[in-house]
Amino acid sequence: MYLRILTIAASATVLLACNSGKKGNTTDSTNTTTTTENTTPAAPEAATPVAKGFDLNAIPVSDKPLGAFPYFELPEGYYNFNKNKIADYDVAYFWVKDHFEKPEGKIFYDYIRAKEGKSYSDLELTKNLDAVITGAGGVKVSEMKVPQDSASVIPENNRLKYMTGYGFIANAVTTTYLIRRADKNIWVQFTPSDDGSSICWMVLETKALKITASLTKAEEMKSELDSKGHIALYINFDTDKANIKAESQPTIDEIQKLLSTNAGLKVAIEGHTDNSGTAARNKKLSEERAQAVKAALTAKGIDAGRLTAKGIGQDKPIADNASEEGKAKNRRVEIVKI
Structure with missing residues (x-):
């Protein structure tokens, strides 16, 4: 059974990411120490620290219940345009702040569109998806526009390149989530289309490749x-x-x-x-x-x-x-x- 998507307020725009920097601490003027001529001068104010890079091991392991792959149902009024494309084993590219992670495993990918008679809303869709993914233990690891030249690292013959938003990934905010489990990782990524009529999304469940080939003597x-x-x-x-x-x-x-x-x-x-x-x-x-x-x-x-x-x-x-x-x-x- 897929998890039922709940409609609650969460993040904005497209899925999969969290790139907001933390604000530095401010010091109350009443706590300032007066210096003397023998005291070492205070160091100049430090620059705002650069956001820490992605660390998979820093993501907490979740044991919250999950249904069958690909785990998430869409909210009412939305559907998968290509009828749930699934690749049993492949590599996909997930943006995490400053680079693509390239996990391998079972992949689901599709376009989400509004049903006839329903007006499409990125905000409604992404808030629903954020709620159900974070409710399943997912962590938003990146939410940003991908640099224009970044998609060049994705091979032209990667069959997912034009099926999962890679083709226009630098034109919209791409959101990436990770659900870290004891036995696998579950990646989710969303990228809105150029014309604002759909969102490309994919879910990847990592797994080891089972070698079934044998040596020909x-x-x-x-x-x-x-x-x-x-x-x-x-x-x-x-x-x-x-x-x-x-x-x-x-x-x-x-x-x-x-x-x-x-x-x-x-x-x-x-x-x-x-x-x-x-x-x-x-x-x-x-x-x-x-x-x-x-x-x-x-x-x-x-x-x-x-x-x-x-x-x-x-x-x-x-x-x-x-x-x-x-x-x-x-x-x-x-x-x-x-």
Whole structure:
């Protein structure tokens, strides 16, 4: 059961944040100490301290009851425009005063709009949401306009970029909340749209990635290459980069073993992506990743003349990109027998 949203006064404007600085203490003139000629002169008045940066560990742990993910129902008269989009595992960007935190886990994201016959109100909506989130133990960690150039750190092919307000995040006050639990963190973020007709919001529940992939041995690679002429491998890279992650090194080792024990074998290394982001960026990224695999193999002593590398991008999916499972299958490196 989702928590019922209560309508009470809380913060202003869009969700997720709290960036107001604390006022310095003032000293009563009656408590001022008179100095003598032997007393060290008083230090000049200190400048207003800079607001302390975000510290996740400073957020108190909450054990208040929560319903099922994504935890919060909308107030009467409002609805989710895209019918509750959920990604089982991904990374999202949450603004916390001076930078983006990048938690990974299960993500809900959508646009909130007013139903037909209902006038839309940012204030009504955000006060309702603030009440229910803080009532569930949430802490507003940031509430401010995000600097104009900040969104540039979000990769262009991040599929959430234009679904959660990132596209216009610097044009409105973005609010970020964190509910810190003993077993997970729950992030919530709101950004109003440019035209004042909706709010983009997302909820992320952190969780560890369950590794379900298994290592394909060199002998299995050889058998599949002989029978099918190609094999799909799932090599993990840093997000939007061509850096091969350490957990994929054993797969590189098995490809090297395959090539070392089959001296006459020549292969093409093809990079493939899902359809998140632009086709041009995906083509470039897949080319860079294919070249990274080639470079890793030549560094292990494989003759570069036996290898070619090519980026295919999103053009040859092997599964439906409409599902997370399909997208994961499409993000692959294929070894093709030449």
